[in-house]
Amino acid sequence: MQRSRIAIILITLFLFGTGYIIWNGRAVNKIISNDAASTKTDNQYSLADVTIHAADSDCWTVIDGSVYELTSWIYRHPGGAKPIIAMCGQDSTVSFTNQHGGSKAAKAALVLLKIGQIQ
Amino acid sequence: MNNLSRQVLRFGFALLFLWFGYQHILDPSVWLGFLPEWTGYLPIPGETLVQINGLFAIISALFLILGVYTRVVALILGFHLIAIALEAGGATGVRDAALAMSALALASSEPDKWTVDFKHNQKKLQKQQETSINA
Numbered sequence: 001m002q003r004s005r006i007a008i009i010l011i012t013l014f015l016f017g018t019g020y021i022i023w024n025g026r027a028v029n030k031i032i033s034n035d036a037a038s039t040k041t042d043n044q045y046s047l048a049d050v051t052i053h054a055a056d057s058d059c060w061t062v063i064d065g066s067v068y069e070l071t072s073w074i075y076r077h078p079g080g081a082k083p084i085i086a087m088c089g090q091d092s093t094v095s096f097t098n099q100h101g102g103s104k105a106a107k108a109a110l111v112l113l114k115i116g117q118i119q
Numbered sequence: 120m121n122n123l124s125r126q127v128l129r130f131g132f133a134l135l136f137l138w139f140g141y142q143h144i145l146d147p148s149v150w151l152g153f154l155p156e157w158t159g160y161l162p163i164p165g166e167t168l169v170q171i172n173g174l175f176a177i178i179s180a181l182f183l184i185l186g187v188y189t190r191v192v193a194l195i196l197g198f199h200l201i202a203i204a205l206e207a208g209g210a211t212g213v214r215d216a217a218l219a220m221s222a223l224a225l226a227s228s229e230p231d232k233w234t235v236d237f238k239h240n241q242k243k244l245q246k247q248q249e250t251s252i253n254a
Contacts, residue, residue, distance in 0.1 A: 003239045006187045014178040018171050025167035075152035076159040109159065 043067070043116025047091065050118070054089025056081070060115070062091040068113040091118075120224070125231040129183050132196065132222060136180040143173025155206050186234020190226045197222035 045060075045067045053060035059070040074084045079099070087095060100106035120128075143150055147169035154165050161168070182192040200219035204212040230236035 003187055003235050006185060006235060007182070010178050010181055010187070014174060017174045017178075021167055021170045021174065022163070025164055025170070072148070072151060072165070073159075076154055076165050077156065080156060 044119045045116050046119050050091075051089045056085045056088065059084070059088035061087040061089070062118050063093050063096045063110065065118050066110075066114050067116045067118060068110055069115045070113060073109070073113055120228045122231045125225070125228055126233055128221065128225050129186065129189065129231065129234075132193070132225065133180040133183040135218070136176040136183070136196065140173040140176030140180060143169050143176065147173070153203070153207065186230055186236050189230045189234055189236050190228075193222050193226035197226055 047062065050060045050062055050067060053069075056074055057071065059074060061068050061070055070084055070087065074081050077084045083095070083099065086092075096106075147166040150169045151165045154168060158165065158168055179192055179196055182188060197219045200215050200222055204215035204219060206212075207215060230240070
């Protein structure tokens with residue numbers, strides 16, 4: 001009886017903790033996405049600005065005239081890190097379109113990573 | 120395995136998962152590289168997944184420290200480590216596979232004397248003896 005009670009308390013703690021983490025994560029993401037939305041039109045970068053960020057530790061790319069910060073995405077890309085690393089510091093519109101075409105999932109993944117427009 | 124060995128193994132595992140769990144919650148961005156690629160399709164951000172995994176590790180460590188359902192928890196952690204080992208591969212994979220085997224060793228042994236499980240089993244045994252005497 002005592003053992004079951006302790007287990008129930010710990011599982012409840014886990015469930016509440018998970019709920020809090022998801023809620024907190026969504027709140028933080030909302031702030032970030034609002035910030036990103038406000039800067040989407042404000043930030044203007046040249047291709048030269050993008051080429052500086054050509055490392056896997058600091059990775060920017062250009063797709064269809066928009067600039068994306070891909071550093072956090074590199075090791076989460078379902079197709080592996082290599083294709084993303086190859087995109088760092090350059091205009092990768094062609095390689096993205098060839099690989100994903102009209103994929104809604106790929107475009108949705110890009111939305112939160114947008115940091116501005118190319119000049 | 121004697122009582123002391125089981126205690127060392129149990130507390131060792133609890134310490135391991137407490138430390139990793141704390142690190143996952145404290146700085147999730149450092150651990151993003153260890154997430155499997157398929158998590159990229161989930162609607163949950165990577166940092167949140169790492170933090171949930173950290174909480175899971177801490178709660179599992181608490182189960183081990185108290186010795187509550189020790190064998191079940193050790194079995195779950197063993198499979199969790201096998202999954203990480205397969206995903207990570209290389210030196211990290213070998214290390215985690217070895218840790219997974221230790222977890223499975225803990226899961227296959229009887230709970231030591233400092234666990235809630237042991238006291239629970241003792242009480243159960245005592246009750247069984249009492250009922251058999253009364254009968």
